[in-house]
Amino acid sequence: MTDDRRRAVLHAIVEGYVSTSEPVGSKALSTRQELGVSPATIRNDMAALEEEGLIAQPHTSAGRIPTDKGYRSFVDHVAASALQDSQKRAITTFLSDAVDVNDVVERSVRLLSQLTRQVAVVQYPSVRESAVRRVELVRMGAERALAVVVSADARVEQATIALGEDPSEQEFERLAREVNQVSVTATPSSLQGDLDAWAAHDGQPDWAASLAAAVAKSARGGTVERVVFAGTANLARAGTDFEADAMGSVLDALEEQVVLLRLLHEMTGQSQDVAVRIGSETQHESLARTSIVAAGYGADNGGLSLLGALGPTRMDYPGTMAAVRAVARYLSKVVEA
Amino acid sequence: MTDDRRRAVLHAIVEGYVSTSEPVGSKALSTRQELGVSPATIRNDMAALEEEGLIAQPHTSAGRIPTDKGYRSFVDHVAASALQDSQKRAITTFLSDAVDVNDVVERSVRLLSQLTRQVAVVQYPSVRESAVRRVELVRMGAERALAVVVSADARVEQATIALGEDPSEQEFERLAREVNQVSVTATPSSLQGDLDAWAAHDGQPDWAASLAAAVAKSARGGTVERVVFAGTANLARAGTDFEADAMGSVLDALEEQVVLLRLLHEMTGQSQDVAVRIGSETQHESLARTSIVAAGYGADNGGLSLLGALGPTRMDYPGTMAAVRAVARYLSKVVEA
DNA sequence: ATTGGCACTCGGGCGCGTCGAGTGCCAGCG
DNA sequence: CGCTGGCACTCGACGCGCCCGAGTGCCAAT
Numbered sequence: 126m127t128d129d130r131r132r133a134v135l136h137a138i139v140e141g142y143v144s145t146s147e148p149v150g151s152k153a154l155s156t157r158q159e160l161g162v163s164p165a166t167i168r169n170d171m172a173a174l175e176e177e178g179l180i181a182q183p184h185t186s187a188g189r190i191p192t193d194k195g196y197r198s199f200v201d202h203v204a205a206s207a208l209q210d211s212q213k214r215a216i217t218t219f220l221s222d223a224v225d226v227n228d229v230v231e232r233s234v235r236l237l238s239q240l241t242r243q244v245a246v247v248q249y250p251s252v253r254e255s256a257v258r259r260v261e262l263v264r265m266g267a268e269r270a271l272a273v274v275v276s277a278d279a280r281v282e283q284a285t286i287a288l289g290e291d292p293s294e295q296e297f298e299r300l301a302r303e304v305n306q307v308s309v310t311a312t313p314s315s316l317q318g319d320l321d322a323w324a325a326h327d328g329q330p331d332w333a334a335s336l337a338a339a340v341a342k343s344a345r346g347g348t349v350e351r352v353v354f355a356g357t358a359n360l361a362r363a364g365t366d367f368e369a370d371a372m373g374s375v376l377d378a379l380e381e382q383v384v385l386l387r388l389l390h391e392m393t394g395q396s397q398d399v400a401v402r403i404g405s406e407t408q409h410e411s412l413a414r415t416s417i418v419a420a421g422y423g424a425d426n427g428g429l430s431l432l433g434a435l436g437p438t439r440m441d442y443p444g445t446m447a448a449v450r451a452v453a454r455y456l457s458k459v460v461e462a
Numbered sequence: 463m464t465d466d467r468r469r470a471v472l473h474a475i476v477e478g479y480v481s482t483s484e485p486v487g488s489k490a491l492s493t494r495q496e497l498g499v500s501p502a503t504i505r506n507d508m509a510a511l512e513e514e515g516l517i518a519q520p521h522t523s524a525g526r527i528p529t530d531k532g533y534r535s536f537v538d539h540v541a542a543s544a545l546q547d548s549q550k551r552a553i554t555t556f557l558s559d560a561v562d563v564n565d566v567v568e569r570s571v572r573l574l575s576q577l578t579r580q581v582a583v584v585q586y587p588s589v590r591e592s593a594v595r596r597v598e599l600v601r602m603g604a605e606r607a608l609a610v611v612v613s614a615d616a617r618v619e620q621a622t623i624a625l626g627e628d629p630s631e632q633e634f635e636r637l638a639r640e641v642n643q644v645s646v647t648a649t650p651s652s653l654q655g656d657l658d659a660w661a662a663h664d665g666q667p668d669w670a671a672s673l674a675a676a677v678a679k680s681a682r683g684g685t686v687e688r689v690v691f692a693g694t695a696n697l698a699r700a701g702t703d704f705e706a707d708a709m710g711s712v713l714d715a716l717e718e719q720v721v722l723l724r725l726l727h728e729m730t731g732q733s734q735d736v737a738v739r740i741g742s743e744t745q746h747e748s749l750a751r752t753s754i755v756a757a758g759y760g761a762d763n764g765g766l767s768l769l770g771a772l773g774p775t776r777m778d779y780p781g782t783m784a785a786v787r788a789v790a791r792y793l794s795k796v797v798e799a
Numbered sequence: 800a801t802t803g804g805c806a807c808t809c810g811g812g813c814g815c816g817t818c819g820a821g822t823g824c825c826a827g828c829g
Numbered sequence: 830c831g832c833t834g835g836c837a838c839t840c841g842a843c844g845c846g847c848c849c850g851a852g853t854g855c856c857a858a859t
Contacts, residue, residue: 148821150820151822153821162833163832163834165832165834166832166833168823172822182821182822184841185841186822187820187840188820188822225608225620259598261612263595273618275610277600281610357694357713358709358711360713362710363706369706370698370699372695373695374695376694376697377695380694489852490852499801499802502802502803502804503801505853509853519852519853521808521810522807522809522853523850523852523853524852524853525853
């Protein structure tokens with residue numbers, strides 16, 4: 126009973142603070158019908174909540190604001206709100222006529238930033254191991270060549286090879302022909318071994334080994350994990366939530382994709398659903414005042430890829446979670462198709 | 463004589479304001495040895511400069527700050543400063559071991575943002591028309607296929623084709639073989655015509671036309687112009703030069719690559735060297751308080767590509783110009799090789 | 800043409816008093 | 830035992846008045 130009301134008070138504080146960005150006091154809460162009790166009662170609850178470390182006051186005689194822990198409790202006890210119809214329509218219309226993977230990812234990240242009014246981040250779909258369809262070898266000069274690997278699932282990877290010497294045209298052509306033969310006939314699982322064996326043949330030049338390695342790596346899943354953003358402007362507009370300096374750190378952390386990727390991985394590691402990191406939970410100095418809402422997509426077949434939204438701790442969690450979930454679902458469909 | 467000193471006064475004002483971000487007064491200038499005259503004399507010059515619209519005072523009894531026109535005069539009359547040795551070294555070490563085009567561009571943009579302490583933007587090298595080396599056609603489902611075009615200059619372009627029907631495996635294979643034959647044997651200039659003729663043959667399915675178009679387009683120079691940024695954090699750190707809201711607009715303008723691309727093109731259109739747009743000269747509302755320093759690179763052989771730095775009007779023009787020029791030069795070398 | 804002197808302006812910073820939102824505590828009530 | 834109304838208290842926000850000093854424009858002198 127009383128426990129329920131306390132939770133209601135906490136939720137009201139979170140909602141109030143999120144929408145007005147000002148500390149909310151007991152009186153304001155009591156007039157907002159929902160909990161039909163007097164300010165005094167609410168004050169008692171507030172005292173208890175503060176005791177538990179869920180809310181805090183910036184200074185005496187100010188209203189209360191949620192702590193990170195308070196947001197956490199709020200998020201754990203509230204269901205993600207439903208998307209509005211207009212938003213659902215936006216998703217389908219926005220993503221339906223994308224032409225290729227690049228386009229899908231780029232549209233998604235824009236869409237997500239618009240829906241959430243936060244910074245959106247989408248990781249490129251991670252790829253599963255797949256057969257090699259064709260290896261194209263292009264001479265780039267005396268000592269360098271470019272290998273283009275087209276895989277059966279329509280990925281295209283490229284890598285430069287240092288030749289280390291200046292092979293004759295015939296030699297070069299021969300190697301190109303051979304690496305194709307080997308790669309295309311191999312199964313995904315035998316590829317690495319087959320290539321190694323081929324490179325170790327008598328009479329192969331030294332650079333055959335690096336070529337083999339490059340092809341195998343490309344087939345295995347490509348180069349590095351990449352992420353794209355959109356909506357960094359939303360950070361700037363977030364009002365007084367960030368000082369200029371703090372914003373700089375956040376933007377730095379974003380460009381430093383490594384940090385973000387690790388964080389996203391940790392978050393979605395345990396569960397499939399939408400995960401939330403709040404403020405200090407990010408364990409990262411420069412993100413101490415930001416929260417991240419993330420989800421995986423495309424899990425069914427191959428690897429899990431990630432997407433999410435990042436904004437000030439004082440964000441609309443239910444709405445953001447709903448948007449992230451919806452986009453993740455839709456993206457899963459598109460990627461699997 | 464007196465004209466020379468006026469210019470010196472203007473330059474001193476620009477330099478002072480750039481380094482302190484506070485309006486500079488006559489007294490402060492006179493004690494800074496360089497121009498050995500009394501404050502009163504400087505005041506006279508200032509009055510003249512203000513008359514000409516080169517400087518302004520934020521309010522009575524404050525020092526002067528340069529207007530856009532003042533910065534313009536400064537930039538036009540000052541040579542780009544020399545780079546420090548450490549910076550030169552940074553350029554070579556930073557860019558020397560890039561592995562492919564993507565990598566080169568990404569490293570360049572990071573480097574430029576660090577050198578200038580501004581937002582850096584680099585356009586992907588634009589490509590010249592070149593022969594087609596190989597067309598790879600991958601079936602993506604009943605009604606879609608993916609075309610991968612590898613050109614002789616080692617570019618890789620992809621495009622999806624709507625099949626509009628569900629061709630048999632043999633039919634599909636035949637078309638793939640044929641389009642390869644046509645594309646690879648054609649010269650760059652005959653490609654479009656050859657492909658059109660091929661698609662118009664009797665017995666060709668409808669989608670041959672779209673396939674031909676896609677290949678031709680890829681060969682011609684690829685899809686859209688792309689740019690990448692780095693160093694947006696520098697905007698946030700620029701101190702009080704931007705209000706939170708203005709910063710949002712700038713970031714929006716950046717993501718809206720179209721605007722930026724048009725602007726860059728206009729700037730480098732007339733001359734090959736470093737070009738500067740100052741504040742209102744950008745002709746763009748949201749960039750009214752930012753300046754852009756841009757240069758082209760890779761001009762010798764094919765198209766000209768662009769790169770530049772963007773920051774608050776109150777920026778170190780000589781230093782930024784030097785850095786932009788240096789990176790453009792270096793990039794030209796790399797791209798041409 | 801340059802300079803020193805002088806009166807003037809005006810924004811920034813400081814101290815002060817007021818106001819009011821919000822709190823904690825306590826006694827009373829169902 | 831939990832809720833409520835009342836009350837004294839705290840403390841930041843705001844407005845006002847004040848002073849100070851940087852910076853200016855003008856003028857007479859060199």
